[in-house]
Amino acid sequence: MASTLLNWIIGLGLGMGPLGSVMHSPYVYDSLRLLVLGSIVEFGRRFMYWAMERFKIRFSMTATFREGDQAYEWLMLLLTEERVWEKSRDFQVAARSSQRKWGINSTLAPPMGPGFPELPFPTGGDGGQILGNAEYVPQYGAPHLFKYKGYWFEINRTQGETTFGPYGRQSTGGGMSLTVYSLRMSTLTELVESARLLYTESSKPRVTIHESAAQYGGADWSRVITKYRRPLESLILEEETKAMLLADAQEFLESGNWYVDKGIPHRRGYLLYGPPGTGKSSTIYTLAGELGLEIYTLSLSANMLNDGSLKQIVAGVPSHSILLIEDIDCAFPSREDEEEEMMTKNQMMMNPYLLPPPKSAITLSGLLNVIDGWLTTLITEEGRIFFCTTNHVDRLDPALLRPGRIDVKVEYKAASQNQARDLFTSFFTETSSSNPGTSSSPSSPSSEKAESSESTSKSSSPSESVQDYALRFSETIPQHEFTVAELQGYLLLHKKDAQSAVDNAEEWVSEQNKEREERKRVEKEKKEE
Template sequence: MNLFASPMDLSNAPGGDQTWLTSIFPPLFSFLAAFSTTNSYVFNSAKLLLLGTIIETGRRLFIWLVERFRIQYSITAEFTEGDPAYEWLIHFLTHEQLWRRSYDFRVFATNSKRRWSIGTGGSTKEPGTKKGNAEYVPTYEQPLLFRWNGYWLDIRRTMSQATNLPFQYGGTSDSGKIYVTLYTRNFAVLTELVEEVRLLYLEVSRPNVIVHMADGPHYAPTSFTWTNVKCKVRRALSSIVLPNGVMESIVEDAKEFIDSEEWYHERGIPYHRGFLLYGPPGSGKTSTIYALAGALGMEIYSVSLASSFVDDSYLQSAASSIPKNSIFLIEDIDCAFPSREERDNQPNGYIPGMPPMDPPWMLASGSRRSSVTLSGLLNVLDGVGSEEGKLFFATTNYVDRLDPALLRPGRIDRKVEYSLATKDQATSLFAQFYPEAQFPHIMPNHDLSTDSHAEVTVTTEGQSDFDSDSIAQLSKEFGNRVPLDEFSIAELQGYLLTCKKQPLEAVKGVADWIVFQRKERKEKSEREEAERERAKRRRRRWQGYIILRLQLRLRQRMKQMILKGICSSRGVDELV
């Protein structure tokens, strides 16, 4: 049988030798046979066109049949990056080493950002293992087909169209979707798969605190905000040095809230709990939240109101996409409100919604105020998304800048004040840095509390006359030498890091460190005061320049009006 026989041969061939195409399309081939006598080139092209049409029709028919089979005998689930379920699934696929034979990788220097690299399960290594200097992340673009619990799973990953956007707009992130097709009609299999990958994710993430950060705008309505995920080592509650009972009170409050969902619903009270941690920088506000998240096994979703892309709609979208039993953190919430200096610098007082009359160079170099409005922030705290069992935490260094409407109960249910280090906190911090188990042979020659320059010795292991309270004595002496409410815990910690293996030197040198810090603070304060004075003078000159220009324009306008009136009066006189 000759598929491409010429029309003349087809017409003269016996019936058994005629091609099957002539039997299917007899009128067409009769026309082609008559036409081929004048143009054989057109006839050959028509044959190829007809063959291509048949092949394409068959291909589409096959795809249609496959899709009908998928619809009838399979379930397909979509997982979008930025949603927690996407993290569960990508960790499961990496844990099962399904992409171990991938030939396309992206190489990143090891940092705190979580990536699902091969061989290590991303940042999910066992505690205590040493990380390498680089992470090798497969592109995850190859389709997969494997068996799970007796069912076939088809995995396909697609990249988001936002990957073509510039880097500063978040467009080069690995955003995308994963489609999982299960060849079964039992929906319970899908729920079983999701629950298994969730439990595996929680088990592996237990040693860490997972922090989701909003670091760029999203452009598609279905895109998610929380695409930047970082891992931090879980901190013990005892490592947070606060006044006695403060940390324990916050933990008990949060636990009681988590266990009281039914109680809230029965009484029709919004299931929401808001905390405001305020105080000077370095006093332990953010560390408290991280330690609390580790103790409760919750993930943190953090957004900064100072980011240029964060406005009311973005904040609303971000808050509504946070899953249940999570911590929603807004650090430095006061940046959404003008400072006292900004209000004082406004002509005739501060007018909400009006920009400050600052010189352009000062606006460019100064701090940018948030695009989030007070009403937008209140709508987020009062919205439906805030009633899904989330713990809301806000931190600020300047509580006096916050609007009273933000602080009312129902939005902020509990306010916790943080202060500079007390003597008890300094003592506890010293004891944490130098545990007795690691420094068992330190013994002062005499009471350090009466002589700031007491000589000290280190005994040998063979000596048995060691006073077991020597570290406690040094801790107490260190606390006594630190002035009350003058230095933050972070500053004291920075000092102790300079002599982390020398507790005696830490006690002896703290007095000189205090003198140096006071001198440095005084110089810094003088520089800042001088800069503020220069800024005020520049601002006054600029405002005077603006006022002068307005006055000149007003005078020109008045002259024009006067001249116009004179001309009009002269025209009337001439007419008369």
């Protein structure tokens, strides 16, 4: 075909006088030949591209998944379990961390402790076992074709872009498009539902925490971390408070139909307030694990967050989840903050090169509207739970605390003597994995006997058990003076010797009191200045 077309062109040239002699030149002939061949190849390429696009339009469907949405997480887990990414040849290797990275070994996990099953090690593309503490995250540079339940799917993923602006590093979330080579809508819905069920089942041993990430126009939920579930028994809190919170939340989640029948919005708001280190955040993470809910945690002091972007990001929180706003009082200035702001203005007048500190752009009315709009959605089966924490409940506006926004208020105090006893008992009660520095490999009977006798000599003497030590320790700790975090920090210094922890507790209390008095004196002198 190419030769026929070329001869026709030369025939035209022969009838053009001087141009005909040029056409007989071998250089011109070869150049024209290459030109015609290239044109034919390019035409064929474009025609094939056009035909494939027409085929896709007529015989396929395309669905888009946006990063930061829960459906995106469902599909990524399914693709990981189906080992779609293992065919990639371009990886980014990063150290394993609690932040979720969908790589070929993203399910690799250490043992979770007694009472939890060990997760298997996945295998690589060649069938070999992947070991170590690294995540092999594919770069998704090319489309991937895979077969699922008899149908062919094509996956294309776009990476988010990271830029640096006046508010620091900002990112635009990526996305993913899934092409289904089928005309049956049920093929797509079955895959999405299978992905959701797989995600729900695989998330049971863990608590999934979605954190807001700043980007242009506000923020999204693209930053995801996972933590292993914490048993309720390990939460050092008064038993009455634990039982009340768990029972209230369970009863609320099971009463969706009742709320709808009565025409009442199916929502519940909780406020946990008290000094830092008393276990407010730990309570929420533990409850989320017990209830099987995911947490969406939001910081009101984040850059590029205002009333409009706050409404947008909260609207993306799905039902049957927990919206958590920690330190909610930080968004609104207190009297001390106003004094500090006045001092900052004075310093800036003296030094024009001094940059002003970042300030929250969220207003109280904007926050109240967002909470009302998110909580008052009528849901037939799945409700919405709102948690907020604060160290200074007196700074909160009464409008925020009214019933309908905050239904349950729980005060957290410094540790009671009962909590001190429970914390000590949990530290020194021997379990199969509680000995720091011990290996999980099998040991001989003689070594086990030696370890047992050493543990007995350090943890408890023949005349005293761990419970006796715990009682003595709790009697040394003043009631409601030290937080659980402070007591835990002290016990960590003596984690291998229960008797030492008891014997030195009184001296530690005395030292802490002296340090507190010194801090009070310094703060008083600063105020007087």
